Amino acid sequence: MITKDEIRNMAELCKLNISEEEIERFMEDFSRILQYVDRLKVMDTDGVKPTYHIMSGTQPLRDDVVKDSMSREDVIKNAPEEQYGYFKLLKVMD
């Protein structure tokens, strides 16, 4: 059974703010989700290799060649806040 504190902890890890009311609802949802996925535990998977990726082991390499990239103007267009052609952010270091 998942606790309220566990949910608060998860929310903190994934940078979400969850209200008390939402915690209640998530707890209910979670107990169903876990019931659903806990079924997997009865399966014996000792010695079975995990499949992270269907194409595992085939990552091709390429030469590192300088090419044109996205235009600075296009990129900065989407910035929620910008100044002097840079992304604007709070001061993160003193």
Next chain:
Amino acid sequence: MDIIELSAMEMKTKLKNRELSARDIVEAHLERIEEREGELNAFITVTEEKALEIADKIDRKMKDKEELGILAGIPIGIKDNIITYGIKTTCASRMLKDFIPPYESTVVERVIEEDGIILGKTNLDEFAIGSLTDTSYFGATRNPVDLDRSPGGSSGGSTAAVKAGEVAISLGSDTGGSIRQPASYCGVVGIKPTYGLISRYGLVAVANSLDQIGVSGRNVLDAALMLEAIAGYDKKDSTSVDMGPVNYLENLKEGIEGMKIGLPKEYMNIDIEPGIKDKLMKAIKIFESLGAKVEEISLPNTEWALSTYYVIAASEITSNLSRFDGIRYGYRAKEYETLDELYINTRTKAFGREVKRRILAGTYFLSNKHVEEYYKKALRMRTLIKEDFDKAFEKYDIILSPTTPNLPFKQNVDNDPFIMAKSDIFTVPVNLAGICAMSIPCGHIGKLPVGLQIIGDRFGELNILKAGYAFERHSSIGGDK
């Protein structure tokens, strides 16, 4: 002649024979969009001006006797989680509601190269997470077959637009059934190609080991045409595979005499609406009459597919959606005093409920304490599920199943997400195994369409196209257009 009722292939031919101009085709479809959008809401953005501009360019090319691409003159819808340079790409989320991409996705690049005409960006569940197209920040899409019902999801906009004649063909994405399930619910053909056949460069990733861009059309030939246009290796996607040129259109009419078809016995134990089972049985009779050999097979790990999928998908969603932080692009909360608050308030305000639930679940499955018992466990189960298919495809060319165990859900009622998830039972294993599958209409119950799923091995697209084409011609619902 009603232009919007023509198949994509017919539009192409009529353009070539000068019976129609590209402008005629585009104007007819824009008019149709104008007419139907009020009730359907299949589009988030309609790119009217740009579409007419391209149409005129194609007509000029025709006049100058320049060679045209294979999608020349065909009106196309693009799911709004596929990046379009200079055209808003929202993922149906508040997070990206004003995002104008500074680059082009490879599939859209190919559509443009082949002279396809993009009419706009279609609606989806927020970040393609959902199966009803009802969690969109821009409102739900309705099913053109029955406006009280959902078109399915998450590619509900792309599919509804094709069904309603707003476009001839469309691109969608399929992580656990998001092209095939709506195709089934709307009565069109939808294909989820093999993982690696089509570049995902520019597809906004949600679960990148499962995601695949695919197509829908009103018949097999139209879908095959679009598939042929976009398939192939792309150096910008290191998971795409170089298989050489594909020749689907040339070869899909070969017939299916002697084709070996497997029918998983485990699928028959699943709770399927009785009418849907009847349609499957009738389809099997048609395949047999066409010279295919149908035999019962076993996919013993079927019952674990949904749980396995849920864990892997949620884990990957958590990881992928962590990039949305409100800094370089997308939504940024107005109120914050620290950097941490900026992240938290941005993500809390801009993600919808279902997206948050998946992010939280994935965080749990990936957390130090639980990663072995959930995430790693699911990855091991994935291996077993994949091996079931590998074994089946040693002996069989295709596998048949219903696309969904049920008919389309009512839209705008409080649907239980767990019942929704169960409707993915036949589609999810295909993504876990990285193989290909098509949903093709196989009849109706009342006015509601039923879909047949034809599953093929990795890069076995030609087999599912051949089977789909042969089936469509010999069942009473499709046609050779």
